[in-house]
Amino acid sequence: MESRQVYMDHGATTPLREEVLEAMLPYLKEKYGNPSSIHSPGREARKAVDEAREKTATALGAEPAEIFFTSGGTESNNIALCGAARLKGKGRIITSGIEHHAVLDVCQDLEKQGFALTILPVDRQAMVDLRSVEKALDPDTFLISIMMANNEVGTIQPIREICTLAREKSILVHTDAVQIVGQLPIDVKELQVDFLTLSAHKFNGPKGIGVLYVRKGIPLSPLFRGGGQERKLRPGTENVGGIVGLGRALELAVGELPGKAEQLQALRDRLIKGLLAMEDVTLNGHPQKRLPGNVNVSFKYIEGESLLLSLDLQGVAASSGSACTSGSLDPSHVLMAMGLDHQEAHGSLRLTLGRGNTAADVDYVLHVLPPIVDRLRKMSALYKKER
Amino acid sequence: MYNEKVMDHFSNPRNVGEITDAHGIGETGSFKCGDTMKIFIKVRDDKISEIKFQTFGCGAAIASSSMLTEMVKGMRLDEALRVTNQDVADRLGGLPPLKLHCSNLAADALYNAINDYRRRNAAAS
Numbered sequence: 431m432e433s434r435q436v437y438m439d440h441g442a443t444t445p446l447r448e449e450v451l452e453a454m455l456p457y458l459k460e461k462y463g464n465p466s467s468i469h470s471p472g473r474e475a476r477k478a479v480d481e482a483r484e485k486t487a488t489a490l491g492a493e494p495a496e497i498f499f500t501s502g503g504t505e506s507n508n509i510a511l512c513g514a515a516r517l518k519g520k521g522r523i524i525t526s527g528i529e530h531h532a533v534l535d536v537c538q539d540l541e542k543q544g545f546a547l548t549i550l551p552v553d554r555q556a557m558v559d560l561r562s563v564e565k566a567l568d569p570d571t572f573l574i575s576i577m578m579a580n581n582e583v584g585t586i587q588p589i590r591e592i593c594t595l596a597r598e599k600s601i602l603v604h605t606d607a608v609q610i611v612g613q614l615p616i617d618v619k620e621l622q623v624d625f626l627t628l629s630a631h632k633f634n635g636p637k638g639i640g641v642l643y644v645r646k647g648i649p650l651s652p653l654f655r656g657g658g659q660e661r662k663l664r665p666g667t668e669n670v671g672g673i674v675g676l677g678r679a680l681e682l683a684v685g686e687l688p689g690k691a692e693q694l695q696a697l698r699d700r701l702i703k704g705l706l707a708m709e710d711v712t713l714n715g716h717p718q719k720r721l722p723g724n725v726n727v728s729f730k731y732i733e734g735e736s737l738l739l740s741l742d743l744q745g746v747a748a749s750s751g752s753a754c755t756s757g758s759l760d761p762s763h764v765l766m767a768m769g770l771d772h773q774e775a776h777g778s779l780r781l782t783l784g785r786g787n788t789a790a791d792v793d794y795v796l797h798v799l800p801p802i803v804d805r806l807r808k809m810s811a812l813y814k815k816e817r
Numbered sequence: 818m819y820n821e822k823v824m825d826h827f828s829n830p831r832n833v834g835e836i837t838d839a840h841g842i843g844e845t846g847s848f849k850c851g852d853t854m855k856i857f858i859k860v861r862d863d864k865i866s867e868i869k870f871q872t873f874g875c876g877a878a879i880a881s882s883s884m885l886t887e888m889v890k891g892m893r894l895d896e897a898l899r900v901t902n903q904d905v906a907d908r909l910g911g912l913p914p915l916k917l918h919c920s921n922l923a924a925d926a927l928y929n930a931i932n933d934y935r936r937r938n939a940a941a942s
Contacts, residue, residue: 731873732873733851733852733873733874733875733878734875735875735876736827736874736875736876736878736879739819739824739827739876740828743828752875753850753851753919754850754852754874754875754876754877754878754916754919754920761851772851773851776851808833808834809830809833809871809872809879810871810872810873811844811853811854811855811871811872811873812853812873813871813873814835814871
């Protein structure tokens with residue numbers, strides 16, 4: 431099989447679409463006005479920001495006034511969690527053990543500041559149990575933050591049901607939806623969520639721009655003080671080019687959704703089937719309730735970083751939850767929370783599909799992977815010992 | 818992240834495998850990150866005549882195991898005992914700081930192999 435470059439790390443980031451870049455370019459060049467200025471160049475920029483806000487609102491089933499532009503997922507999560515906590519002053523926050531650090535670390539920091547924190551466990555498939563949410567709700571609980579879909583293993587959480595539970599008790603719900611936007615449809619009204627985070631670079635938009643959806647009438651305290659931009663919730667001159675790019679990327683992604691999810695899912699299942707046909711491979715995450723583009727498996731007896739380096743030498747870009755790739759010497763907290771042992775977490779491989787991936791890419795990965803796995807296993811000090 | 822020399826030893830590791838009739842076997846592992854290394858040696862005239870390794874670990878763990886075996890092959894045992902993990906990292910042209918302590922453990926496995934050989938010898942004589 432001919433060697434090729436295969437990018438299967440769309441969970442980390444996605445390539446910027448040509449149409450998105452084209453939409454952005456005028457606002458990085460000749461249309462440089464500040465949206466707050468009252469002259470023509472300023473009004474031109476304001477119009478572009480307003481249009482992007484409308485597109486974003488339409489794509490999410492929200493109203494334009496509920497859309498706040500931020501610098502990305504991390505900032506949106508921080509504004510929602512810290513902003514709600516600061517207004518409340520005290521009380522309990524509920525989250526899960528598989529959240530992204532941009533939620534988990536924020537919650538743990540709030541705990542240090544005096545808030546009570548419940549970190550819900552997940553099952554082997556990384557699913558949060560609805561009953562455990564219900565049980566955790568106490569009269570002090572004012573906020574729940576649980577992700578819509580996990581970034582590592584793709585498990586899709588029952589956010590709609592969690593919101594229903596919370597609504598009865600007037601508890602706010604935030605969800606980090608960065609991984610799901612562009613892969614499956616989202617309707618904030620149907621979800622009944624109070625805050626929702628998204629990030630443009632996960633759906634072929636630019637980096638450094640994101641959205642926090644805030645349901646109408648829900649107050650939040652801003653993290654930054656400054657001008658009146660984004661209705662004072664996120665002051666600072668707008669990233670006009672980024673905002674235009676986000677609006678266009680979201681419009682395109684959501685417009686193509688019918689059919690795209692099925693197409694991604696077919697590729698995903700083809701890849702999973704091929705991987706599970708290999709010896710000593712297990713699927714991480716839920717077999718059905720998972721992102722259409724997410725594949726995560728563990729290879730017994732080998733370590734993820736060696737696998738990634740070997741794949742990279744063959745032109746395949748992927749990621750792993752191995753301690754050796756984490757930068758902290760600890761394996762992925764998500765895989766550990768799911769109850770995997772160290773060796774299983776060590777041997778994990780995440781392949782995230784996206785726009786542009788083809789069946790030929792999947793077949794190429796399935797072609798180059800077995801010899802790599804075989805080579806590393808033969809080299810492994812653990813292989814023979816356990817057999 | 819890794820330099821060319823490390824990538825060379827990772828992609829084409831020297832002396833991989835096991836010696837079934839080894840004179841000494843040494844193992845070590847990082848409790849912290851889970852890497853495990855095994856060194857097999859054969860000794861002749863107090864020198865390492867044959868050496869092989871098996872490693873479960875990252876690129877740095879595999880490359881440092883490979884480099885160590887290359888460095889000590891043919892060496893007298895007392896000399897080999899003086900080779901440190903740092904020497905291995907230096908010969909590789911350096912490793913990322915985080916990897917220095919978690920994955921660069923091949924010399925420790927070698928010490929264990931030499932000690933195992935000496936123990937077996939003492940028991941035999």
